[in-house]
Amino acid sequence: MRYCVTACLLFLSHCLAAAGGYQQWQFGMTQEQVKSVGNPSRYYAFKNGDLGAGAVPFEGGKALLSFYFTHGYMVRAMLITYRGDDAILARQAWVDAYAHLARVCGDVESVSAGQGAMPLEAVLAAYDEAVPALAPGGRHQMGCLHMPAEQRIWVSLTHHIQQDVMVAVNYGKP
Numbered sequence: 001m002r003y004c005v006t007a008c009l010l011f012l013s014h015c016l017a018a019a020g021g022y023q024q025w026q027f028g029m030t031q032e033q034v035k036s037v038g039n040p041s042r043y044y045a046f047k048n049g050d051l052g053a054g055a056v057p058f059e060g061g062k063a064l065l066s067f068y069f070t071h072g073y074m075v076r077a078m079l080i081t082y083r084g085d086d087a088i089l090a091r092q093a094w095v096d097a098y099a100h101l102a103r104v105c106g107d108v109e110s111v112s113a114g115q116g117a118m119p120l121e122a123v124l125a126a127y128d129e130a131v132p133a134l135a136p137g138g139r140h141q142m143g144c145l146h147m148p149a150e151q152r153i154w155v156s157l158t159h160h161i162q163q164d165v166m167v168a169v170n171y172g173k174p
Helices: 002-017 031-035 087-105 120-133
Strands: 043-045 051-058 061-070 073-084 139-144 152-159 165-172
Touching: 031 051, 031 061, 051 073, 073 087, 087 120, 087 139, 087 152, 087 165, 120 139, 120 152
Parallel strands: none
Antiparallel strands: 043 051, 051 061, 061 073, 073 165, 139 152, 152 165
16 A cells, blocks of 8 residues: 555656646656657757757747756756857847746846836846856846746845856756
């Protein structure tokens, strides 16, 4: 009986994990299930065993997509919307990410901009102040004020040691 209850709970946890994700890719998918979405040749493996895919649609443009797995099941999808050293393009990627969060979640927060829902102008003012001062390895973030129950959605700008920045929209399993 105890085995049956444990097995049922594990099955239910994988079913519940399937709620949330990005587009057709849902939390709880295996690598094979992820690779079965669209053209299989667009997927590639990272050294750590996670997967990536190139050129997925994002807010009228394209993004690289990385899939992260724990115990064989997808737990996070990260869209890399910009990576480089062009400050204007990085700021535009931040604006696009804000639009994405606003469309998906409604209100957007950025702790560096203040408490509660923040309009784009306030988020950009905080960005313009914080990002030039970021040390290598530093991050600037924003996210949904009210997170959906099935996932966590946030955006990070990371200043890499190579002096470039990466803007990434993350969908994570709660």
